[in-house]
Amino acid sequence: MRTVDMKQKDFVRDFVRSKTLKAIGHSSESDRLHESERASRQTALNLTRFLGYEPYPQDGSFDLHTWVGRAIYEKMTRDLPKVDQGNDRALSVKGLPYVAPGGESGGESGEVLLELARSVIGMQSARDLQRMPGPSDLANQCDVCLADKIAQALGIDSGATQGHIYVKTWIGTAMHEKLEQSLPKVYDGANLEITVDIENISGLGLVSGHVDVHLPEVSSINDYKSADLLGSFGLKKMRQAGVKVAYVWQTMLYLYGLRRAGMPADWANLTFIPRDSRNSSEVWTATCAYMDHVAVFALERAKSLVDVVRFDRRHTLKPDKQTPCFTCVILPRLNKQVA
Numbered sequence: 001m002r003t004v005d006m007k008q009k010d011f012v013r014d015f016v017r018s019k020t021l022k023a024i025g026h027s028s029e030s031d032r033l034h035e036s037e038r039a040s041r042q043t044a045l046n047l048t049r050f051l052g053y054e055p056y057p058q059d060g061s062f063d064l065h066t067w068v069g070r071a072i073y074e075k076m077t078r079d080l081p082k083v084d085q086g087n088d089r090a091l092s093v094k095g096l097p098y099v100a101p102g103g104e105s106g107g108e109s110g111e112v113l114l115e116l117a118r119s120v121i122g123m124q125s126a127r128d129l130q131r132m133p134g135p136s137d138l139a140n141q142c143d144v145c146l147a148d149k150i151a152q153a154l155g156i157d158s159g160a161t162q163g164h165i166y167v168k169t170w171i172g173t174a175m176h177e178k179l180e181q182s183l184p185k186v187y188d189g190a191n192l193e194i195t196v197d198i199e200n201i202s203g204l205g206l207v208s209g210h211v212d213v214h215l216p217e218v219s220s221i222n223d224y225k226s227a228d229l230l231g232s233f234g235l236k237k238m239r240q241a242g243v244k245v246a247y248v249w250q251t252m253l254y255l256y257g258l259r260r261a262g263m264p265a266d267w268a269n270l271t272f273i274p275r276d277s278r279n280s281s282e283v284w285t286a287t288c289a290y291m292d293h294v295a296v297f298a299l300e301r302a303k304s305l306v307d308v309v310r311f312d313r314r315h316t317l318k319p320d321k322q323t324p325c326f327t328c329v330i331l332p333r334l335n336k337q338v339a
């Protein structure tokens, strides 16, 4: 087994984490409400508060929660004007706050805010529309789910989406977009949101993915993950139990693709940013050296599932009960509880 240079690993982790913290801290002094935003700004502010965040506290204080609030507020400001044109209400939005009857917030009733939040958050992003499986799909530990995704890509299944989007996912996108804007202001050595070709899988096609941050200086990639601090899927638990296998697979596939393209890519970093903490010391970076066998295994497994789908043998697959799979195991359980 290849030995990992622990000193180098610590150095990479601290380097990556410090850049993220700098990007977050940059907001404390530099963000101002722009004049051009004025038209939609009050509604965007109301919507941000509706979701439980305060982007501009009266006392001028700034913490991680404020930063998440600003990320949400800025995305609301950008997306609100698009609602009227491309309104897609086919998607339901899970995780919206309940509205107390007659509740008022800054001039707009709770009902109005709920409807607006549904429209903004329900707008399909380009990411959601992606049809070809990407590294995060290939990393899905559930054979049934990956096979279904492959069947959609091959046009065997209709490709109907799950029909709903989660507020937490949308907040994660808002945080990604904010980091993408802030990071270049504090560090100019990173390549952001680059597309990486992973491999051409026979019978399926070229699998490619988007890497949040490539840092050639430390031969690393960094993937941001928004997370809850507490709870059974929270960061506190993960720091004890270790990073999800799916995350390891996903990042190893990115590194695999970058290395094939001749780019420096020796380390995978995952930087977890809690949505429910005020303290940026809770931002956690996990670092892992490249493991070729993991990427190769993930690709081999995907290839075999392409064959399973093409030869119409999906009924032989079993859902992942060990992790367990959110879609196949947890969601049906939750729905049963609600029913």
Ligand SMILES: [Zn+2]
Binding pocket: 142, 143, 144, 145, 319, 320, 325, 326, 327, 328, 329
């Ligand atoms: Zn599944």
